Amino acid sequence: MNQIEILSTDILSDNWYTLKKVTYQVKENNGNTSVQSREAYDRGNGATILLYNKAQQSVILTRQFRLPTYINGNPDGMLIECCAGLLDKDNPEDCIRKETEEETGYKITDVKKVFEAYMSPGSVTEILYFFVAEYNKAMKVSDGGGLAHENENIEVLELPFSQALQMMQTGEIKDGKTIMLLQYAQLASLV
Ligand SMILES: Nc1nc2c(ncn2[C@@H]2O[C@H](COP(=O)(O)OP(=O)(O)O[C@H]3O[C@H](CO)[C@@H](O)[C@H](O)[C@@H]3O)[C@@H](O)[C@H]2O)c(=O)[nH]1
Numbered sequence: 492m493n494q495i496e497i498l499s500t501d502i503l504s505d506n507w508y509t510l511k512k513v514t515y516q517v518k519e520n521n522g523n524t525s526v527q528s529r530e531a532y533d534r535g536n537g538a539t540i541l542l543y544n545k546a547q548q549s550v551i552l553t554r555q556f557r558l559p560t561y562i563n564g565n566p567d568g569m570l571i572e573c574c575a576g577l578l579d580k581d582n583p584e585d586c587i588r589k590e591t592e593e594e595t596g597y598k599i600t601d602v603k604k605v606f607e608a609y610m611s612p613g614s615v616t617e618i619l620y621f622f623v624a625e626y627n628k629a630m631k632v633s634d635g636g637g638l639a640h641e642n643e644n645i646e647v648l649e650l651p652f653s654q655a656l657q658m659m660q661t662g663e664i665k666d667g668k669t670i671m672l673l674q675y676a677q678l679a680s681l682v
Pocket residue numbers: 507508536537538539575576577578617619641642643668
């Protein structure tokens with residue numbers, strides 16, 4: 492295994508999140524050493540969840556404006572996604588329960604972790620924890636929509652599972668975490 496030694500860390504931006512330039516020495520097993528620099532954007536870690544109802548063959552997704560997609564080719568900037576949120580002090584399970592209620596209005600208790608993944612490992616530090624959970628009408632306690640004071644304006648979508656799968660093919664769904672969870676649900680015959 493290569494040995495890595497961090498030589499210096501410069502903060503390039505420290506506004507909402509943090510962008511660092513890290514310079515490090517790599518010592519390879521064969522004794523060669525080199526010095527490299529890379530930038531890393533730290534916006535914390537997150538959790539995401541696919542809510543599904545097997546009897547109804549349906550899933551709950553969200554729709555919201557995502558500025559980075561708008562400036563990179565998404566005409567209206569709106570993106571269909573699984574419910575997701577950043578971890579604060581909470582562990583991933585508690586975070587995703589809270590986020591599910593805020594964004595979708597469903598109060599869930601039992602969540603199952605299915606995997607975790609670095610979503611953009613060349614530039615973003617974030618690791619994302621992936622969950623699935625069953626939902627039903629009785630769990631609906633509010634409209635959801637996200638936090639008003641954060642202007643989240645999240646639309647809640649209840650879709651037939653077959654339609655969600657179709658929307659990946661047509662490109663109407665083009666969010667990585669959402670594609671991963673829909674494919675997991677299909678592979679594991681959840682819905
Ligand atoms: N003012 C301001 N607000 C920001 C900024 N960046 C993010 N926010 C706000 O911070 C809040 C974060 O909301 P969460 O629901 O906790 O996170 P998320 O943005 O949905 O992130 C989730 O999805 C991401 C995309 O897949 C994931 O990367 C992330 O881990 C998480 O799961 C949102 O209200 C968002 O608008 C910023 O630069 N300025």
